[in-house]
Amino acid sequence: METATVCVCGGWSDTMKATEEIQAKCDQLKHVIEAAEKKAFKVFKAVAYRDQIVCGTNYIVKIFVGQDLFFHVMFVETPSADGWLLLTSVIQKKDEDPLVPV
Numbered sequence: 001m002e003t004a005t006v007c008v009c010g011g012w013s014d015t016m017k018a019t020e021e022i023q024a025k026c027d028q029l030k031h032v033i034e035a036a037e038k039k040a041f042k043v044f045k046a047v048a049y050r051d052q053i054v055c056g057t058n059y060i061v062k063i064f065v066g067q068d069l070f071f072h073v074m075f076v077e078t079p080s081a082d083g084w085l086l087l088t089s090v091i092q093k094k095d096e097d098p099l100v101p102v
Contacts, residue, residue: 003072010054015099018046018061024059025085029075032065032087041065050099055079060099074102 007054018026026046034040042065052058056079063071088101 007040010052012052012060012101013050015048015050020051022046022049022059022061025059025075025077026063026073028085029073029087033071033073033090036087036090039065048099048102052101058101060097062093062099062102064095068095070097072097072099 017081023025023046026044030041030044034088044062045064045065047062047070047078049059049061051060057077059077065071070093071091072091072093073087076086076088078084078086091102
């Protein structure tokens with residue numbers, strides 16, 4: 001039995017398992033995140049995320065980068081046809097830390 005996620009415009013979703021679509025968005029931002037952290041990541045796997053639908057979509061994604069290291073990455077996807085992604089925050093966290101927007 002599948003459960004439905006209720007979308008509240010302006011509200012943050014529950015935490016969900018990362019999908020291929022979320023991984024693809026994170027992959028687009030990988031070079032920006034690596035530059036911000038001054039590190040190159042061999043492992044870069046989105047594991048969970050939350051989203052917020054506003055004028056565009058805000059995302060916060062938990063990304064595993066290896067050696068028990070995780071980052072909570074926030075970014076915005078614009079509502080334009082090209083769907084530009086704008087990185088807004090990168091914070092090192094632990095696996096057990098909940099995804100909480102900053």
